[in-house]
Amino acid sequence: MTAPLYDALCAFARQDGLRMHMPGHKGRAMTPLFSAAAIDYTELAPTGNLYTGEGPIAEAEHLAASAFGAAAAYFLTGGSTQGVLAGLALCALPGDTILLDRNTHRSFFSAMALLDLHPVYLNVPDADHVEEILAAHEGIKTVCVTSPTYFGVVADIAAIAAVCRRHGARLLVDEAHGAHFSFVGRGPCAAGRGAAISISSAHKTLPALGGGALLFTDGSFPPALVRERTAMFGTSSPSYPVMASIDWARAYLTGPGGEAYRRTAEAVAALRREINSRGVFHALTEEDGLVLDPTRLTVETSCAGLDGRRAAALLAERWHIWPEMDNCRCVVFILTCCDSEGDIARLAEALRALEEAAGCKGNRPAEALPPAPPEPEQRCSVRAAVFARRRTRTLRDAAGCVSAVSVAPYPPGVPVIAPGERITAEVLDYLARTGYDMAAPVDVLEEGVGTPWPKD
Ligand SMILES: Cc1ncc(COP(=O)(O)O)c(C=O)c1O
Structure with missing residues (x-):
């Protein structure tokens, strides 16, 4: 090497x-x-x-x-x-x-x-x-x-x-x-x-x-x-x-890491098949009509009546397995060339045990990816919003204000509200439904809407 x-x-x-x-x-x-x-x-x-x-x-x-x-x-x-x-x-x-x-x-x-x-x-x-x-x-x-x-x-x-x-x-x-x-x-x-x-x-x-x-x-x-x-x-x-x-x-x-990575990809493919064969949780696969990273494991648990955040908490508490991300629907695991066969078998076993322990039943069609947030209503440029004079509100009291910051559940760090966007009732409903802490502080523009958004 x-x-x-x-x-x-x-x-x-x-x-x-x-x-x-x-x-x-x-x-x-x-x-x-x-x-x-x-x-x-x-x-x-x-x-x-x-x-x-x-x-x-x-x-x-x-x-x-x-x-x-x-x-x-x-x-x-x-x-x-x-x-x-x-x-x-x-x-x-x-x-x-x-x-x-x-x-x-x-x-x-x-x-x-x-x-x-x-x-x-x-x-x-x-x-x-x-x-x-x-x-x-x-x-x-x-x-x-x-x-x-x-x-x-x-x-x-x-x-x-x-x-x-x-x-x-x-x-x-x-x-x-x-x-x-x-x-x-x-x-x-x-x-x-x-x-x-x-x-x-x-x-x-x-x-x-x-x-x-x-x-x-x-x-x-x-x-x-x-x-x-x-x-x-x-x-x-x-x-x-x-x-x-x-x-x-x-x-x-x-060198050797390439082979190790390919083995991980094969193990993930097998794990996805195993999960889906039980019909309780649903692992995202290319049969869902998507092109996928062969090593990323996204498992929807909400189709079996278990909130993804609860699933992640149980995995940590009972099996000391710490996923990369969770939301109300699914849990995301990052697997790499550094995960051994034993690690992947331990994850597979914990997911099977979790289905049983939580009394899960695969009773709803799987929909692993979170719903898209409502269309944003841009009120001023990102720059004008970020550098404007601001005040702090709790999210639930910020309806109608223009955000000075990104409101982005992390991970994945994708803003549901971006700087310069109006915090509408629809977007607040969306955040509440996806389990965001509505008592969290959010900085909003102190007055007006900054520089008007240039529409072209
Ligand atoms: C899609 C995406 N892009 C960029 C980043 C930023 O990456 P880094 O943490 O390496 O700065 C992240 C981090 O989570 C990400 O998920």
């Missing part, structure tokens, strides 16, 4: 040089918390520089581009959040209108506030809908799609990219949950399938440290500009252990 950055840091640490530089721990593992301290360096000739693209970091990025199938790859230590901010700063100009699916992570709303971008929403992220909207709004030159979603649902990126190209627009894909796709037979990352930019959280589905992510491009952006934009939204002291872990994960996945 060759991992140039990880290898260079280990080799440099072995030289036992006197560290008259940061970080302050000086490479000493004073507690197990600092177990990566020996390779936790700063920018030096042997360690390279992320923001100038020098040394072993550039070598490691080059290998990542080729493994993930993009023209260029850039390491991020601030997660996909940093990639979304940098990606939009590369694709769009302040004041632009962008098309984005509503099922989008809150980082896009931060980007819209910072860059003064105006949203037009795509309710169904498919090529026909993108075509329809781009034909109706000639000014839109940036399209953003999330694929896969938190539930593992995959969009047809090549088809959407072809539509974008015909309209002279760039496609940016939030592939935060799909860093493993290239290693489970799903081909190149989105930037290798027609998107201008795609962003993947290595830390979500690869064996990489928290915050490790990648920004891929199709090669159409000058590298120095990409580095300038990623630096703009990142720390000037990026973590070397985090970068080395992205490098190591890539090396592992192109």
Whole structure:
């Protein structure tokens, strides 16, 4: 396994040089918390520089581009959040209108506030809908799609990219949950399938440290500009252990990790079949008419009379199994190359026992994905709302106000109410039905509605 950055840091640490530089721990593992301290360096000739693209970091990025199938790859230590901010700063100009699916992570709303971008929403992220909207709004030159979603649902990126190209627009894909796709037979990352930019959280589905992510491009952006934009939204002291872990994960996945990941995909397929054969809970499968991440397990429990939040609580209490996400309908589990056969068998056994313990019966048609929120009523730009003078209300007392913030159950962090939108009675009903805490505070605009929303 060759991992140039990880290898260079280990080799440099072995030289036992006197560290008259940061970080302050000086490479000493004073507690197990600092177990990566020996390779936790700063920018030096042997360690390279992320923001100038020098040394072993550039070598490691080059290998990542080729493994993930993009023209260029850039390491991020601030997660996909940093990639979304940098990606939009590369694709769009302040004041632009962008098309984005509503099922989008809150980082896009931060980007819209910072860059003064105006949203037009795509309710169904498919090529026909993108075509329809781009034909109706000639000014839109940036399209953003999330694929896969938190539930593992995959969009047809090549088809959407072809539509974008015909309209002279760039496609940016939030592939935060799909860093493993290239290693489970799903081909190149989105930037290798027609998107201008795609962003993947290595830390979500690869064996990489928290915050490790990648920004891929199709090669159409000058590298120095990409580095300038990623630096703009990142720390000037990026973590070397985090970068080395992205490098190591890539090396592992192109070696034995790929096989391990494919075994996990097979085990998930078998587990989905087993769950569905009992007819109590329902595991989302491609027979539901969706293209799915082969390793993401979304199990609807509400069809058997068990609220997904209660199911997740029971799994934690009784079986010490901690799912990634739950909502009133379903529970979502992230499985990766690091889950052993024994881990997957333990999950399968707990789900079977949960069906029995909760006295569940499969008595309603399955509908794992949550219902879509009501159409938003945009009253002012995201930027005007985020930076307006505000006051705090409880959500249940905020009907009629204009929100200054995203109201986004986390996970998945997808705003039900975005900054600048009116908090209507319908949206409050929706939040109450999906179990949101209606006593939670929400910041609303103090007065008026800020800058009028530019309709085009
Ligand atoms: C779809 C999606 N995009 C982007 C992000 C942000 O990723 P990160 O936590 O790596 O910053 C998340 C985080 O949950 C996400 O679910």
